Amino acid sequence: MEADVTASTLPATLDFQVPVGSTVATRVLQTRRDGDDVVVVVEVSQEEWELIDLVMYFNLLWDRRNPGTVSGTGAVQIVMQLDPSLADRIEGDDVITALSALPLDDQLRSTTSWYGLEVTEAVELPPELADKGEVRQGFTTTWADELATR
Amino acid sequence: MMSTVAFDEATSEGWFTASSKAQKTIRTLLDSYHISYPWESQLKMAAAEAASAVERLEEIRRTARLWITDHEVLVSGTTKADPKRVKRRAGMDLLVGACEGEMRVMRDLEHFKSTGGVKGADQDISAVTVSQESDAFTKIKQKYTGDAVSGFRKLGFLIDGAVPMDGDKSSITMEITVPIPPGFISLEFEAEAQRDGERVKAGITVGVSGGASVGSIAKLGVGIGCYLSAKAKTGADVTELMSYALYRRCQESVLVPREITSPLWGGGRSGDFGWVKAEEWSKGVETRIFGADDGAEVSSGVYGKLTAEVEVSKDLASLGFEVKGTKGTKIDKQSIEKAKGRIGATNNISSGVAMSDGGGVRGITQASLGVKNLGLETSAKFEFGILSGGITAEFGWSQTGLVAGKPTYEFDTFEIGAALAGRMPMNKMAGDAIAALIPNLVGTINKVIRGSTQAAQAETAARSGGAITAEVGSYAAAIAELASVPKQTWQPFAADPASAGLDVGSTVSLELSGSFDFMKNELAVELRLGKSSALSNAVKAGGDVVQVFKVDISQSSRLLKLSNTGGGWKLT
Numbered sequence: 001m002e003a004d005v006t007a008s009t010l011p012a013t014l015d016f017q018v019p020v021g022s023t024v025a026t027r028v029l030q031t032r033r034d035g036d037d038v039v040v041v042v043e044v045s046q047e048e049w050e051l052i053d054l055v056m057y058f059n060l061l062w063d064r065r066n067p068g069t070v071s072g073t074g075a076v077q078i079v080m081q082l083d084p085s086l087a088d089r090i091e092g093d094d095v096i097t098a099l100s101a102l103p104l105d106d107q108l109r110s111t112t113s114w115y116g117l118e119v120t121e122a123v124e125l126p127p128e129l130a131d132k133g134e135v136r137q138g139f140t141t142t143w144a145d146e147l148a149t150r
Numbered sequence: 151m152m153s154t155v156a157f158d159e160a161t162s163e164g165w166f167t168a169s170s171k172a173q174k175t176i177r178t179l180l181d182s183y184h185i186s187y188p189w190e191s192q193l194k195m196a197a198a199e200a201a202s203a204v205e206r207l208e209e210i211r212r213t214a215r216l217w218i219t220d221h222e223v224l225v226s227g228t229t230k231a232d233p234k235r236v237k238r239r240a241g242m243d244l245l246v247g248a249c250e251g252e253m254r255v256m257r258d259l260e261h262f263k264s265t266g267g268v269k270g271a272d273q274d275i276s277a278v279t280v281s282q283e284s285d286a287f288t289k290i291k292q293k294y295t296g297d298a299v300s301g302f303r304k305l306g307f308l309i310d311g312a313v314p315m316d317g318d319k320s321s322i323t324m325e326i327t328v329p330i331p332p333g334f335i336s337l338e339f340e341a342e343a344q345r346d347g348e349r350v351k352a353g354i355t356v357g358v359s360g361g362a363s364v365g366s367i368a369k370l371g372v373g374i375g376c377y378l379s380a381k382a383k384t385g386a387d388v389t390e391l392m393s394y395a396l397y398r399r400c401q402e403s404v405l406v407p408r409e410i411t412s413p414l415w416g417g418g419r420s421g422d423f424g425w426v427k428a429e430e431w432s433k434g435v436e437t438r439i440f441g442a443d444d445g446a447e448v449s450s451g452v453y454g455k456l457t458a459e460v461e462v463s464k465d466l467a468s469l470g471f472e473v474k475g476t477k478g479t480k481i482d483k484q485s486i487e488k489a490k491g492r493i494g495a496t497n498n499i500s501s502g503v504a505m506s507d508g509g510g511v512r513g514i515t516q517a518s519l520g521v522k523n524l525g526l527e528t529s530a531k532f533e534f535g536i537l538s539g540g541i542t543a544e545f546g547w548s549q550t551g552l553v554a555g556k557p558t559y560e561f562d563t564f565e566i567g568a569a570l571a572g573r574m575p576m577n578k579m580a581g582d583a584i585a586a587l588i589p590n591l592v593g594t595i596n597k598v599i600r601g602s603t604q605a606a607q608a609e610t611a612a613r614s615g616g617a618i619t620a621e622v623g624s625y626a627a628a629i630a631e632l633a634s635v636p637k638q639t640w641q642p643f644a645a646d647p648a649s650a651g652l653d654v655g656s657t658v659s660l661e662l663s664g665s666f667d668f669m670k671n672e673l674a675v676e677l678r679l680g681k682s683s684a685l686s687n688a689v690k691a692g693g694d695v696v697q698v699f700k701v702d703i704s705q706s707s708r709l710l711k712l713s714n715t716g717g718g719w720k721l722t
Contacts, residue, residue, distance in 0.1 A: 018589060018633050022633075
């Protein structure tokens with residue numbers, strides 16, 4: 001059963017911790033849970049994205065990325081999935097509440113416990129198309145297939 | 151036993167030849183011996199006194215032998231004596247014989263006093279030990295022991311003391327600036343030493359630079375200078391290699407006559423004997439150091455550089471750029487074997503013909519034993535408050551031969567590096583600082599790697615060297631793993647001011663640096679803890695404040711080193 005968090009609790013700010021001790025500030029836009037598949041969609045600033053990209057936080061290894069790029073000139077959205085082996089530590093479907101309640105140094109809030117599945121940024125549309133919707137560009141990773149087989 | 155007067159007569163070379171230090175020491179020891187053990191009372195001496203007399207005689211004999219050894223040289227299996235000290239040599243030989251005769255008498259006496267007879271007394275005086283050396287003998291022994299190989303070796307303790315532990319690094323820089331508004335002229339001196347693994351490396355740079363201020367925020371400069379650096383297993387070997395490199399430079403230059411090189415490297419001897427002694431010393435260096443260590447090397451050369459400094463924000467942020475070109479010669483075991491066949495062999499003259507062992511020929515220079523090389527180093531540095539860092543790139547070419555009289559070079563060095571350092575009050579140095587430094591450093595390194603890889607992919611020619619491979623991306627991932635090391639792991643590396651023993655007011659820095667050697671496919675990351683002290687003096691010139699004198703002494707210890715050659719990380 002897939003459950004989306006209600007819009008009243010989101011977006012919410014949530015920090016993740018890099019094992020070495022620094023933090024990555026994110027804005028959680030959406031969460032969903034389907035059994036052991038716990039997925040969050042976060043937005044990060046341009047500055048945060050530069051470090052995420054170069055230091056490969058959220059397991060965004062360069063050789064795991066499918067073709068595609070993000071310019072990093074604006075906010076970047078990351079869809080990422082929790083390591084399935086840790087999913088049973090979250091009770092219920094309210095993922096954001098569960099994560100927020102955990103201390104920063106908990107394993108569930110470590111950048112190494114999350115796997116980036118998709119990284120995108122908004123594409124600026126011509127004025128005549130602006131109200132038609134949103135177009136995003138970026139890249140996916142190979143983690144989705146690999147996590148599904150675990 | 152020979153009297154002091156007899157010794158003086160036997161060793162005098164005439165009024166115009168001064169006494170050597172060995173002669174003066176022997177006089178002192180002889181006087182002491184004759185006073186302590188006068189011949190007329192020798193029969194009354196106890197066995198212990200006779201044994202003591204043997205030791206004093208051994209000191210005299212050894213001193214004479216030190217002088218003899220210093221005044222002869224072994225050439226192609228034949229010992230040659232200094233032709234300018236023939237009489238003194240004969241006197242020293244006479245003294246040695248007199249000492250040995252007296253020592254046997256004293257051995258008989260010792261035995262007689264113990265047993266009542268001389269039969270069975272120990273007459274073997276080939277290996278007499280001295281239980282307590284006299285001050286005079288200790289001093290003369292130190293003098294000759296140092297001179298025998300090279301006075302430069304004595305300076306080796308400075309290097310060993312500056313970098314006693316693996317990973318240690320020390321440097322001293324001195325800059326004297328003469329302001330000539332709107333420009334300046336600077337004299338620069340830098341000495342640095344570093345111990346890495348089983349070897350120690352040290353270098354000296356001396357240069358002069360000049361330039362001018364552009365507006366109030368930028369300073370442009372141009373400089374030239376020379377460098378000398380060596381790598382070996384001990385500080386003494388390093389300093390002796392530096393001496394060797396200077397000797398080789400002199401022997402390969404038409405500008406330096408042997409009247410200068412022979413006394414300097416021939417133990418003060420001149421003429422053919424001094425030349426031969428210096429040559430034998432240089433060949434001995436090759437055998438002792440290069441022959442025993444494939445990794446030993448010494449480089450010397452000149453450099454030219456362009457510099458730019460920009461003050462982005464007064465007293466807060468600044469940027470520095472430098473492009474430096476070098477031209478020099480590196481000597482190691484391989485280069486010597488290529489030049490003359492084997493280590494320690496007779497040197498060739500510049501035309502390639504082997505020289506005579508008997509003496510140098512005035513006006514003829516020796517063939518080079520080194521490999522000529524060219525280098526290009528570029529760097530960009532920044533300072534922002536307590537943070538500083540930068541990136542560097544190093545390129546090098548070594549000469550492979552001559553084509554139509556023109557040297558050909560092979561590209562053999564390509565290395566990039568990045569560093570980020572934080573200078574903080576020592577009691578604030580803790581894991582939080584490391585947490586902030588590591589991700590930024592990793593990001594900087596990976597940015598450089600990504601940029602280099604993309605540039606190489608775009609430029610096919612750049613890949614032809616085989617240096618840049620597809621594995622570079624996996625190295626970047628390996629670097630990123632540094633940020634995954636739990637912060638608790640880093641805590642032991644945080645500074646402890648109490649145990650560090652740092653002076654109040656010292657600047658403490660934590661530096662994380664990374665480098666990638668494209669030729670070796672080797673990645674290295676280091677975390678260093680350092681301290682530095684700076685002394686400077688500024689004056690006002692042309693409306694600007696100019697630092698006219700600056701000395702900076704820095705020392706750092708490596709807390710950890712991670713290296714990766716493709717087979718995983720290795721922690722040192």
